[in-house]
Amino acid sequence: MKIFLARQAIYNKNTKIVAYEILYRNSLKNTFDKNQKQEEATYKVMQNISSFGLNILTKNKLAFINFPEEVINSNMATLLPPDKVIIEVLETVEPTKEIIANLKFLRHKGYTIALDDISTYKQVEGFLGVIDIVKIDYKLSNKAERINIIKKLKNKNIKMLAEKIETENEMIEAKILGFDYFQGYYFSKPTVMESEDIAAKNRTIFYVIIELMKEDYDINRMENLIKSDIGLTYKFIKFINSAYFSFIQEVSSIKNAVMLIGANELRKWLCIISISEMNSNIGEEHANNIIIRARMCELISENKGYNDKDLAFMVGLFSDIHMLMDKSLIDVVEELPIGKEGKAALLGEDNIYSDILNLVIAYENMDEEKIQIISSKTKVNIDKLGEIYLASIEWGSKLLNINR
Structure with a gap:
């Protein structure tokens, strides 16, 4: 599944890029879909x-992200790192009591708040005390109003950003008026970026959210539900290891990740996933077989008493992920937060996890010669493999039936 975003650079007085505005796109066509x-x-x-x-998107610089009223009031912003994201309040948002309270909450959490597409001082008044940046629209405002806004905000510790600058004269004027930041076609147009992603099943998400709503939700059931969906597992592991959390060590256990993030943040993240997901292009039978493969890797690891059965599960689950994402194996594995041993196993390097994976794949294909060689190397009892395989099928069937 292809995904798209656009970014447009924001510059300081020295014409150095200090941030990017991240914009929604649904194709390589560099325009916003008005039906969205x-x-x-x-x-x-x-x-x-x-x-x-x-x-990667911002080259370690700040990201301006548009927030309409509904998203501000949902407090979904807390899923983003406050030291890396600017909450950009859209011009359609009114300064209601609820909005102001939620913006105060976000500022208390460390977020910087910007007002978007401003053309008159009246648009700013209701937000005074909860905003840090005002973006003045050079297409919508006139010079007199721009001067008026800057004059009235001069001593209020608010930064000024001139947006939609398209000509040299506008740029010169904005610098003379004392703007702090600049954005527009004069400097650079938005650049569309394209990547591949895996869709998650909405049914799985639904059941995880239902479980999360229980005060005494079952952490084991939560883990099993997430494990039953390759796309959801991939997204969750990437999310938990993202810049927001900044854990010292990578988290590769679903159960640990659920405990670390907590029910509220997990529920928010799942809601975003469910809203934003498209239908999966992954063949259902293929996905089911990979889940069985992952469980078999986990059970073999557990049977032999190896330290990290969770990593064995991840290696099995992500063993075909490059095919599902239509990207090179090296590129996909590089993005996976599963540690050096897990990455090495997926890249075919010789370690215990690659041995387990190869043994399981050999068993899937009923390649008796390979089964014999790898079993001998890993000291896995061949007679146990049939039992483990059947247990994996049963486990996978139970998980997948939850979503039917």
């Missing part, structure tokens, strides 16, 4: 940021 609801566009931007990687 603003809140859905923001959810898709948030989801696609996780898939692209925020630091």
Whole structure:
């Protein structure tokens, strides 16, 4: 499944890039789809940021992201890192009590708040005290109003950004008026970026959300539900290891990840996924077989008493992920937060996890010669493989039946 985003650079007075505005796109066509609801566009931007990687998108600079009223009031912004993201309040948002309270909450959490597409001072008044940046639209405003806004905000510790700058004269004027930041076609147009992603099953997401709504939700059931969906597992592991959390060590266990993120943040993330997902292009039979493969890797690892059965599961689950994403194996594996041993196994390097994976694949294909060689090397009892395989099928069937 192809995903798209666009970014447009934001410059300082020295014409150095200090941030990027991240924009919704649904194709390589560099325009916003007017039929797309603003809140859905923001959810898709948030989801696609996780898939692209925020630091890759922004080259480790700040990201301005548009937030309509519904998304601000949902507090979904807390899924993004406050030191890397600017909450850009759309011009359609009114300064209601609920909006102001939620913007205060976000500022308390460390987020910077910007007002978008401003043309008159009246649009700013209701937001005073909760905003840090005002973006003045050079297409919608006139010079007199721009001067008026800057004059009235001069001593309020608010930065000014001149947007939609298209000519040299506009750029010169904006610098003379004292703007801090600049954005527009004069400097650079938005650049569309394309990547591949895997869709998650909406039914799986639904059942995880239902489980999360219980006060005493079952962590084991949660783990099993997520494990039953390759796309959801991939997205979740990438999300938990994203820049927002900054864990010292990579997290590759679903159960640990669920415990670390907590029910509220997980519920928010799943809601975004469910809103933004398209139908999966992955063949159902293929996906089911991979889940069985992953479980078999896990059970073999557990049977032999190896340290990390969770990693064995991930190696099995992601063993064909490059085919599902139509990208090279090296590129996909590089993005996976599964540690050096897991990556090495997926790239075919010789270690215990690649041995387990190769043994399982050999068993799938009933390649008796390979089964004999690898079993001898790993000291896995061949007589146990049939039992493990049947147990894996049964486990997979139970999980997958949850979603039917």
